Amino acid sequence: MTVTEQKFDALHKHRERLGKSRIADLFDAQRFDDFTATCGEILFDYSKTLLDTPARVALVELLESVNFNEKRSAFQNGEKINTTEDRAVQHMALRVMDGREIIIDGTNVTPDVLAVREAMARFARNVRDGSIAGQGGRFTDIVNIGIGGSDLGPAMATLALAPYHDGPAIHFVSNVDGADIVDVLEKVPAATTMFIVASKTFTTQETMTNAETARRWLVEHLGEEAVSNHFAALSTALDKTAAFGIREDRAFGFWDWVGGRYSVWSAIGLSLMIAIGPQRFDEFLSGAAAADEHFFSADPLDNVPVLMALVGVWHRNICGHATHAVLPYDNHLARFPAYLQQLDMESNGKRITKDGAAVDSETGPIVWGEPGTNGQHAFYQLIHQGTTIIPCDFLIAANPAKPIGDHHEKLVANALAQTEALMVGKTEEQVLKELSANGMNEVEAHRLAPHKAFPGNRPTCTFLYPELTPFVLGQLIALYEHKVFTQGVIWNVNSFDQWGVELGKELAGELLPLVKGEADGSGRNGSTLGLLDAFHAMRAK
Numbered sequence: 001m002t003v004t005e006q007k008f009d010a011l012h013k014h015r016e017r018l019g020k021s022r023i024a025d026l027f028d029a030q031r032f033d034d035f036t037a038t039c040g041e042i043l044f045d046y047s048k049t050l051l052d053t054p055a056r057v058a059l060v061e062l063l064e065s066v067n068f069n070e071k072r073s074a075f076q077n078g079e080k081i082n083t084t085e086d087r088a089v090q091h092m093a094l095r096v097m098d099g100r101e102i103i104i105d106g107t108n109v110t111p112d113v114l115a116v117r118e119a120m121a122r123f124a125r126n127v128r129d130g131s132i133a134g135q136g137g138r139f140t141d142i143v144n145i146g147i148g149g150s151d152l153g154p155a156m157a158t159l160a161l162a163p164y165h166d167g168p169a170i171h172f173v174s175n176v177d178g179a180d181i182v183d184v185l186e187k188v189p190a191a192t193t194m195f196i197v198a199s200k201t202f203t204t205q206e207t208m209t210n211a212e213t214a215r216r217w218l219v220e221h222l223g224e225e226a227v228s229n230h231f232a233a234l235s236t237a238l239d240k241t242a243a244f245g246i247r248e249d250r251a252f253g254f255w256d257w258v259g260g261r262y263s264v265w266s267a268i269g270l271s272l273m274i275a276i277g278p279q280r281f282d283e284f285l286s287g288a289a290a291a292d293e294h295f296f297s298a299d300p301l302d303n304v305p306v307l308m309a310l311v312g313v314w315h316r317n318i319c320g321h322a323t324h325a326v327l328p329y330d331n332h333l334a335r336f337p338a339y340l341q342q343l344d345m346e347s348n349g350k351r352i353t354k355d356g357a358a359v360d361s362e363t364g365p366i367v368w369g370e371p372g373t374n375g376q377h378a379f380y381q382l383i384h385q386g387t388t389i390i391p392c393d394f395l396i397a398a399n400p401a402k403p404i405g406d407h408h409e410k411l412v413a414n415a416l417a418q419t420e421a422l423m424v425g426k427t428e429e430q431v432l433k434e435l436s437a438n439g440m441n442e443v444e445a446h447r448l449a450p451h452k453a454f455p456g457n458r459p460t461c462t463f464l465y466p467e468l469t470p471f472v473l474g475q476l477i478a479l480y481e482h483k484v485f486t487q488g489v490i491w492n493v494n495s496f497d498q499w500g501v502e503l504g505k506e507l508a509g510e511l512l513p514l515v516k517g518e519a520d521g522s523g524r525n526g527s528t529l530g531l532l533d534a535f536h537a538m539r540a541k
């Protein structure tokens with residue numbers, strides 16, 4: 001047994017020791033202080049989990065057994081930790097605010113980072129004040145065309161920071177389904193609309209198809225000469241943006257050491273910057289930089305992303321919980337679960353270790369979620385009374401984005417009520433007492449009691465922050481990024497490649513001529529052929 005295997009084994013023993021313990025029974029006067037940590041003004045509460053001090057010590061020992069400090073330093077120092085693509089991973093360099101040197105491959109990348117950030121800020125300011133204008137005057141609408149990390153980050157953050165939005169309207173088009181772009185084109189005025197084509201590679205089928213469609217639409221409305229003024233691009237492939245016809249001064253670059261799902265801090269954030277302005281965008285970066293500082297310096301028990309990761313490993317590997325729900329009680333974080341799906345599942349949805357062997361534990365959980373309170377009236381039934389235990393993250397702002405009446409107090413009461421109900425539950429005896437106090441006869445009460453009882457003992461973590469400002473949003477995202485990194489280290493997977501998306505892309509390329517009816521599918525499987533036949537028959541009607 002390796003040392004890490006021994007540590008996993010010890011953790012399983014702690015789970016056995018905790019047996020049928022109740023989370024609620026772990027509480028003493030100290031537990032809240034002891035099982036919370038802060039990153040700046042963000043409070044992370046993991047006291048409502050079935051972890052006690054000895055189990056937590058064992059989790060920290062697990063972390064030590066994988067040489068976490070060394071691996072975190074390699075990450076921080078720009079080493080090529082993305083070993084299957086031979087790349088460094090340095091999205092933290094994009095949020096350096098003090099001009100400090102960041103060395104990648106022997107070169108200080110900070111001057112280039114700052115130069116692009118400054119060019120973006122100039123551009124954003126000029127678009128916002130109208131000194132860069134469309135054929136019909138000041139740009140009223142910006143359409144970001146991108147997918148995956150080139151969409152989810154700016155789309156999620158633009159919605160999250162809606163209260164700070166004082167620039168032109170921003171639209172996001174991602175899906176190759178024509179309905180996505182047509183819906184947007186039907187509502188924007190060509191003469192004052194700018195398209196931002198966001199693609200790290202500038203080859204992604206969905207994005208290039210949408211970009212070509214947008215280009216054709218613009219030319220139909222305004223003529224070929226409008227393209228240079230109505231298009232901008234964000235990419236690492238500036239030769240390809242030029243080939244598309246995008247002016248050099250409208251193409252904003254970044255680098256291969258920025259992964260797609262870690263790119264909102266780069267030029268990919270331009271649409272967000274235009275929405276909220278460069279100063280607010282800097283605050284967003286500063287929040288992430290503060291979380292970086294925290295992650296790279298705090299001890300494990302004070303380190304929020306490390307604790308998030310350890311709690312996650314406890315739930316995934318030791319308790320066997322396969323999914324993880326993210327439940328923002330903050331309506332503007334509606335896209336945060338979708339954003340985290342890519343961040344977490346594309347990073348740690350892996351079955352091969354960095355050494356090329358099969359992993360011997362479960363890796364990334366299925367991440368999902370919706371804002372509360374809406375989820376309460378949909379899927380919380382299963383979270384409370386289903387057969388599957390789902391660890392949940394609750395996110396709560398102390399101050400509302402849009403204060404009105406007592407909405408916020410009701411929202412917060414609901415969030416706290418859910419975490420309490422999930423932990424405490426309600427026994428059949430309690431239900432029976434309530435029913436008979438309400439005058440129900442004994443037979444009927446016994447018939448209903450099992451349905452109305454709640455097992456409880458379901459773990460939750462809560463993030464509480466003063467308000468969803470650009471700074472806090474930057475912090476929150478970076479905390480989850482570092483959680484994902486930490487778990488990747490524990491599972492010994494490469495969190496920075498995504499080969500799992502390639503096969504589908506390849507086959508879509510092969511199938512396109514069949515779908516178009518330009519080739520026959522001999523040799524393909526019966527289901528695909530049957531579906532193709534049925535598809536063509538339906539199309540013919």
Ligand code: F6P
Pocket residue numbers: 147148149150198199200201202203204207260261346498501
């Ligand atoms: O789906 C795979 C992926 O490569 C993501 O990692 C990435 O964010 C997305 O496609 C978009 O890629 P690009 O920015 O190169 O268009």
